Amino acid sequence: MSNAVDYGYNESLEIGHSNASVFVDKINKRLRLTGYSGDLNEIAPALAEMAQQLALGKVIIFAPQQDSADLESSGYGCEGKITAYFRGETAYVYTLFTDLRRKQSGYRQQEAELLNTIKHSQPAARNSDLGDLQIRTAGEEDIEKLLQLYSRTFKSYPSPLMEKAYMQQIMRRNVVFICAFNGNQPVSSASLEMDLENANAELTDCATLSQYRGRGLLQEIMNRLEDRAREIGLVVLYSLARAGSYGMNASLHKLGYNFEGKLVNNCHIGGRYENMNIWVKPL
Structure with a gap:
């Protein structure tokens, strides 16, 4: 069946x-x-x-x-x-x-160097620069504009995140999106995909329009998703970050996530298979 x-x-x-x-x-x-x-x-x-x-x-x-x-x-x-x-x-x-062939990766060394740099860095604390932006939970009425955000950010994605029916399905089931909005337009977003049976959730679907990067928006969104997870009673959050992305890995490290492994050629994202770092934060 x-x-x-x-x-x-x-x-x-x-x-x-x-x-x-x-x-x-x-x-x-x-x-x-x-x-x-x-x-x-x-x-x-x-x-x-x-x-x-x-x-x-x-x-x-x-x-x-x-x-x-x-x-x-x-x-x-x-x-x-x-x-x-x-x-x-x-x-x-x-x-x-x-x-x-999928077991092989030509990016291991540079990704290891990037990870080592992140682990030994001590970034200065920085407050999010929200300006006139509003952070709130996204609803089904925001789906069309969320689709625009994700389609502008990714050439390819490991789930059908650019499809309206899929977004409706996951919002109604077990996924919470929190976004930074400029008016009614989401400019930065992330989600919490919850496994209530096992009391965990994956922090995923992170995206920010290029002109809004560097303002700490995802950091603020991720903090609010963590607060939501605690309210629900989840015991751990984890996230899979593209191993070649400095910004996402650095953000997770800064927020207290621990590196717990690398999944080789795990997801088709950004136009090719990519290695994904596992970051974990017990609550």
């Missing part, structure tokens, strides 16, 4: 004596395990085979520590972790590349 959506689909699988739920991600050519019961020694190899058949270059599994040995014996490697992801228990991010 599958539930089709534009950018991929969820599917339930019976694998031997085990059951698995997966998301087939067409945009990023990934297969992600979203839930399972049974034996990972059955499931993990079957997912690799399924990914190959569907021409998906990467399999991703968020797993508790007790599953590490089973995944490693099936050829998966750990690219990072997210502290407290499972209601306080750490998730280890295991991946397997069915397309070995």
Whole structure:
């Protein structure tokens, strides 16, 4: 039984004596395990085979520590972790590349140097320069203008964020957008994608129009999203930042997020596959 959506689909699988739920991600050519019961020694190899058949270059599994040995014996490697992801228990991010070319990255050294610079920097505290801008939660009435903001910011994106129906769907379900507005036009935005079952949320969809950068708008928005997460009772926030982006990684470091790994060629964003740094902040 599958539930089709534009950018991929969820599917339930019976694998031997085990059951698995997966998301087939067409945009990023990934297969992600979203839930399972049974034996990972059955499931993990079957997912690799399924990914190959569907021409998906990467399999991703968020797993508790007790599953590490089973995944490693099936050829998966750990690219990072997210502290407290499972209601306080750490998730280890295991991946397997069915397309070995995707495992290679020519950006590792320069990204490592950038990260080292950020980790050893002590940026001066800076207040956000809001001026006449207003920061508030975005509603469905703002979707059309949000689409304009994101389409002006990204050549490509790992989710169909430039599609109205998708934005309506996620706003009604589990995603909160907070934006800086100039009148009724959003000029900077970020969202909180909440997993209430596991009490975590991903801070994502960060964008600022070029003429408004350097004013600390995203920092203010991210602080307000963190406040919202605390009010809801979430225990951890995490964010995946493009490893070659100084500004986003520096902002997360400044706000107290900890670096916990790098996902190689993980997302198709800005016109190509990019490595993504994992940043985590327990609340």
